[in-house]
Amino acid sequence: MLTYTEDLIKRDLEHIWHPCSQMKDYEELSPIIIKSGKGINLYSYEGKKYIDVVSSWWCNLLGHCNERISNAVKKQLDTLEHVIFANFSHIKAIELSELLCEVLPKGLEKFCFTDNGSSAIEAAMKMSFQYHYQTANPQKTRFMALTDAYHGETIGALSVGGVDLYSEIYKPVLLDVIRVQGPDCYRCPCGLNCKNCDAQCIKFAREEFVKYGNNTCAIVIEPLVQAAAGMKIYPPVYLKKLRALCDEYNVHLIADEIATGYGRTGKMFACDHAGISPDIMCLSKGLTGGYMPMALAITTKKIYDAFYAPYLEGKAFMHSHTYSGNPLACAAACEVLKILKEENILEQAAIKAKYFNQKITEKFSNHKHVGDIRSIGLINAIELVKDKNTKKSFDYRLRTGYQIYKKALEKGVMLRPLGDVIYFNPPLIIEKEDMDYVINAAYDCLVDVIG
Numbered sequence: 426m427l428t429y430t431e432d433l434i435k436r437d438l439e440h441i442w443h444p445c446s447q448m449k450d451y452e453e454l455s456p457i458i459i460k461s462g463k464g465i466n467l468y469s470y471e472g473k474k475y476i477d478v479v480s481s482w483w484c485n486l487l488g489h490c491n492e493r494i495s496n497a498v499k500k501q502l503d504t505l506e507h508v509i510f511a512n513f514s515h516i517k518a519i520e521l522s523e524l525l526c527e528v529l530p531k532g533l534e535k536f537c538f539t540d541n542g543s544s545a546i547e548a549a550m551k552m553s554f555q556y557h558y559q560t561a562n563p564q565k566t567r568f569m570a571l572t573d574a575y576h577g578e579t580i581g582a583l584s585v586g587g588v589d590l591y592s593e594i595y596k597p598v599l600l601d602v603i604r605v606q607g608p609d610c611y612r613c614p615c616g617l618n619c620k621n622c623d624a625q626c627i628k629f630a631r632e633e634f635v636k637y638g639n640n641t642c643a644i645v646i647e648p649l650v651q652a653a654a655g656m657k658i659y660p661p662v663y664l665k666k667l668r669a670l671c672d673e674y675n676v677h678l679i680a681d682e683i684a685t686g687y688g689r690t691g692k693m694f695a696c697d698h699a700g701i702s703p704d705i706m707c708l709s710k711g712l713t714g715g716y717m718p719m720a721l722a723i724t725t726k727k728i729y730d731a732f733y734a735p736y737l738e739g740k741a742f743m744h745s746h747t748y749s750g751n752p753l754a755c756a757a758a759c760e761v762l763k764i765l766k767e768e769n770i771l772e773q774a775a776i777k778a779k780y781f782n783q784k785i786t787e788k789f790s791n792h793k794h795v796g797d798i799r800s801i802g803l804i805n806a807i808e809l810v811k812d813k814n815t816k817k818s819f820d821y822r823l824r825t826g827y828q829i830y831k832k833a834l835e836k837g838v839m840l841r842p843l844g845d846v847i848y849f850n851p852p853l854i855i856e857k858e859d860m861d862y863v864i865n866a867a868y869d870c871l872v873d874v875i876g
């Protein structure tokens with residue numbers, strides 16, 4: 426006789442092809458069937474608790490089954506679940522744009538709605554290309570992106586991504602993107618360290634702008650944190666210098682804030698640390714508090730105006746997704762912004778972030794395989810290396826991070842290392858006791874696996 430959970434696992438594996446997984450791994454580690462969630466915790470049918478320290482893929486912002494967000498969605502559910510968004514509109518989308526305008530970097534005021542992050546990147550790229558086409562620069566047909574970038578999984582978004590694990594095999598069908606050596610503060614390409622750095626590595630970008638700037642529509646970047654690459658963090662001065670280069674060469678700056686937006690870095694948006702405004706900003710993940718799939722490509726009036734013309738000039742942005750502007754998602758997103766403001770979430774998260782990073786540093790920095798500890802906001806990452814002096818990584822075939830992941834599950838912590846980078850990216854509402862617990866658990870798992 427199978428238990429209830431065993432039966433669910435069997436039925437799951439019968440049909441479901443899980444994302445970003447080698448399905449054969451599930452022979453050894455079954456999918457964990459979650460029954461319910463509350464706050465930062467997830468619960469199995471047996472009542473086992475898992476602390477969601479990765480915010481369920483970085484999207485949960487204010488806890489699972491947050492009362493206010495749930496009520497906002499329930500209310501919307503009995504009012505209007507969905508309506509076509511071409512020629513039609515609804516109050517929650519209007520309210521959301523207004524609320525966001527209050528907190529966005531200056532100049533961002535036109536909202537294109539999509540239903541996932543990758544699609545927002547695609548929309549941003551098409552928008553940028555068409556802008557240049559319609560403003561007498563049809564030679565601008567290419568995109569730039571940084572090494573180690575991650576922007577999603579659809580063909581366009583994957584093209585600007587630079588993490589081989591995701592894109593290598595698809596190279597023959599991807600766009601020919603100009604790859605810019607980006608900042609890498611742990612293994613600095615200029616041989617500097619963060620303390621004496623003025624983002625000298627901007628020179629690599631400048632070289633490409635000199636060569637290709639005239640043929641480039643936009644550079645797509647993750648501001649300050651290259652999350653999927655292992656929570657690689659670089660200083661705001663790099664963004665300032667990149668903004669200046671973009672202005673010089675009439676290249677759009679597309680800021681992919683899908684992972685960094687909504688207080689993850691300690692400010693509302695990562696761009697705020699540098700005081701810059703991108704030409705297009707992409708948002709998703711935290712946008713709905715992790716409730717509903719929705720994303721935005723937000724741009725300036727200047728770009729918008731290049732599409733605004735009599736219909737027969739054929740200048741419209743003919744881009745659409747069936748679920749554009751879904752009212753349920755907009756209702757969740759409006760409530761998220763109200764909660765952030767009314768409950769002073771960012772102010773409190775800043776205090777927690779300080780505590781969290783201090784504790785992590787105390788606990789981990791002397792371990793012989795901890796090469797780097799990096800943090801911004803509540804994001805903390807610990808890079809494990811074979812040799813601290815040479816910064817040489819472990820053999821990837823050992824799957825060190827994965828071994829730690831399995832151990833952590835036993836201790837009820839949902840760590841999900843990126844390669845050999847253990848990281849924490851918890852909901853902003855995490856409390857001290859949980860921080861203490863996950864730090865100690867992660868450390869014990871690390872010691873169990875690599876000594």
Ligand SMILES: *Cc1c(COP(=O)(O)O)cnc(C)c1O
Pocket residue numbers: 541542543544546575576577578647652653681682683684685709710
């Ligand atoms: C998650 C993510 C995306 C892709 O969003 P999806 O909704 O998964 O398509 C793009 N860029 C960044 C920085 C992300 O973290």
